[in-house]
Amino acid sequence: MSKRLRSSEVCADCSGPDPSWASVNRGTFICDECCSVHRSLGRHISQVRHLKHTPWPPTLLQMVETLYNNGANSIWEHSLLDPASILSGRRKANPQDKVHPNKAEFIKAKYQMLAFVHRLPCRDDDSVTAKDLSKQLHSSVRTGNLETCLRLLSLGAQANFFHPEKGNTPLHVASKAGQILQAELLAVYGADPGTQDSSGKTPVDYARQGGHHELAERLVEIQYELTDRLAFYLCGRKPDHKNGQHFIIPQMADSSLDLSELAKAAKKKLQSLSNHLFEELAMDVYDEVDRRETDAVWLATQNHSTLVTETTVVPFLPVNPEYSSTRNQGRQKLARFNAHEFATLVIDILSDAKRRQQGSPLSGSKDNVELILKTISNQHSIESQDNDQPDYDSVASDEETDLEATASKAHRQKIGRSALVTSSSSLPSFPSTLSWSRDESARRASRLEKQNSTPESDYDNTPNDRDLDDMGSSRKGRQRSMVWHSDGSGPDTTEPPAAPSPVLPSTEDVIRKTEQITKNIQELLRAAQENKHDSYIPCSERIHVAVTEMAALFPKKPKSDMVRTSLRLLTSSAYRLQSECKKTLPGDPGPPTDIQLVTQQVIQCAYDIAKAAKQLVTITTKENNN
Ligand SMILES: [Zn+2]
Incomplete structure (x- = not known):
């Protein structure tokens, strides 16, 4: 994009100058203040990325720029363009408005309630409408018109719609036509590059066949987006997919030292999850990685003194109403993991994602896992009667373990991408249980350390020995x-206890x-x-x-x-x-x-x-x- 276009850009929500963030799924650029509201609504409403400080796949940025420059914002503000609404006093936010309540209320109405989106005339059967829209999307993606596709998606067209007569999905069509920006947009809305058409071919196959090599490579990246993002969070690198490397599993020098029995059991538990529950957990951890990374960008780019007193923070993942309350609680608990604990969890997920994709058997026998799980649930009930967490047993039933054992290769291959598009579920979620066991293991570890360590200072606020031990015994x-x-x-030790x-x-x-x-x-x-x-x-x-x-x-x-x-x-x-x-x-x-x-x-x-x-x-x- 040219410099001239850039400088004329304003915030999509309040028209403030020089927006430095993008909302990827909405195709808009937004200012810092409006971005803080977007973040508080959660990724299911708005996926924000900093224009300069977040690494972008070039074609993803190009997709958002194209949408914004072509007026995609009018999709979300359709009815505000109607002169009647100006007369009625309804207006968008302006730069001088306060973040709370003015900008926040406008942004919620605009993206969460979709209050200004063009509504189709009511029909009796919503599913018929969605099907029609999806068919329109299916034929629109062969052209370069991104706004039309975003409009259809905003009205309810399905990115993964399998066209019954054509026998393929919109992403197959876009890939055949070499429409890389359409592919980016579809992927943001959950399209799966690994999905097969009626002749067993994937969008990646069609991109290669058509000689669209950049698109083919990008589609492979999108397939591994989840695990790539986790690896990048840990070590700042992504696997070299072109040369057949699909996973990086960083090793932390000090990670094995604090593996208590309970932490080992939690690892085993992770392995025994059904693919579906594992995908949910991986997706939740992905969201938490995104929250932490965006927070770090926020921290690096804001004025230091306003940062300290500002009230617009996102201390944990915002509630997604499509998820069960148990899952939402589990997602929020991820924020309690300190950097080291969270990194350990991310490494465990990466290792298990790789194992599942390659179809390796579990490292222990099923009996072992069950034995450990029983031990834990006993300890659980003895040590914390008042704990409101679901039991391990309710998460890992035999049925799920069997399902895991017989899971088809096809399903395994979906790990890494389909985790992003899994629909919500009412099954008990893993994160809460996992964080319980981790909290517990951390407490135990520090208790043990206290017993064995040299006398402690009276400073309760000095770090406990466990943190020092992380540095390695040598x-x-x-x-x-x-x-x-x-x-x-x-x-x-001479000071009397205070x-x-x-x-x-x-x-x-x-x-x-x-x-x-x-x-x-x-x-x-x-x-x-x-x-x-x-x-x-x-x-x-x-x-x-x-x-x-x-x-x-x-x-x-x-x-x-x-x-x-x-x-x-x-x-x-x-x-x-x-x-x-x-x-x-x-x-x-x-x-x-x-x-x-x-x-x-x-x-x-x-x-x-x-x-x-x-x-x-x-x-x-x-x-x-x-
Ligand atoms: Zn703004």
Whole structure:
């Protein structure tokens, strides 16, 4: 797109200048403020990407640009263009409007309620309408007219519609015609490049046959979009599909150390999930990866002081009303995983996705899995009677395990893409159970560590030993002494135990320190973006100083659980950040450094620190106002 077009662009929702985000599924560009509302509605309403700071497949960006420049926004504002609506006082938001409630209400009406979309005259049978629309879509995708297709999709046409007379789907048609932007649009709406037509051929086959090589390659990428995104989140790389590499499974140097029996059992449990439940879990984790990555971009691009006090945050995945409440709860719990725990889960999912796609047998026998599951559900009922989580047994019935065993090859091949298009389900979801077992394993681990470790400092808000142990036993001694020295608060057993204190620092002090932390984190994120690895250590040291000062504002034994949890996340993430940054030093003992993997871990630790600091601002603001 030319520079001239770019500069004339305005936010699709409020007409503010220079929009820096795109809503991919709506084909619009939006400003920061409107984007914050889009994000709070969830990916099922709007899939946002930053125009500069999110990596884009070139043809995906081209698709959105084409739509926006050709006026796709009028699809979502159709009735507002009617002079009658201007007379009635209905109007879109303008740049000076407040985000809440003005812009937010307009955006909800526009995209969530579809209040301004052109309605078809009512018919008796909705399914007939959807079928007609889908047939229209089927014939429209052979042309380059993207707006028509988006309009049809917005009215209810199905991207995966199998045309009974033609014996294929819209994506087959677009691929045959070499319409790469149409293929991008269909894929955003869930079209599956691996689906077969009546003669057993896929859209990828037709693209290759027609000599549309770029399209064929892109369709393969789209098939692996889910697992590629997870791999990229962990190590900043994607598999080389052209050369037949379809999975990257990063190994974290310190991941095997904290595998308690329960964590191992959770791994086994993952393997015994039916493909359907596994796909749901993978899709939920994909959404959480997207939330965290978008949050990190947000953190890097916003003014540091407004970030600290702004109220428009997306602390966990927004509710998708098409999912069961159990699944929505499970999705939200994913936000509680710290960077390390979440990375471990992502690696487990990648390994199992690969195993399932290649059709490898389970590593353990079915009996083993069942035995472990029984043990866990017993512990579950003994240790947490009041726990409202569903039992493992309700998730992993024998029936599902059998289904898994007899799952057809065809179904297995769908993993990686179909996870994105699986319809909602009322089955009990896995994430809640998994996060329960992980929470539990983390608690157990720290309990065990406490029993075995050297006497602890009275600082309840210093990290527990488990976090230090993550660094690996070979470096443990060195790291620990370094940590204590730099912290200046070594274990001190002579002090009498202090009573938990309900006193909180002033909101102003917490905000000031948080601004300092945020500013340094932004610097670190920019260094990561620009591959300035030399800056990692000085940045992480400044963050560590700011975090230590922040922690010092709080009493040694804070009474509130929430304060303690946030302080622990804050300080342990700062320690982990430092140890990750030190891996960039040449000559560091241990396995050779994968700089991209380190960079991703650095970003995720920084993200955890920012999150914890922000939590402390929220808590102190709330408590001090009471
Ligand atoms: Zn706007």
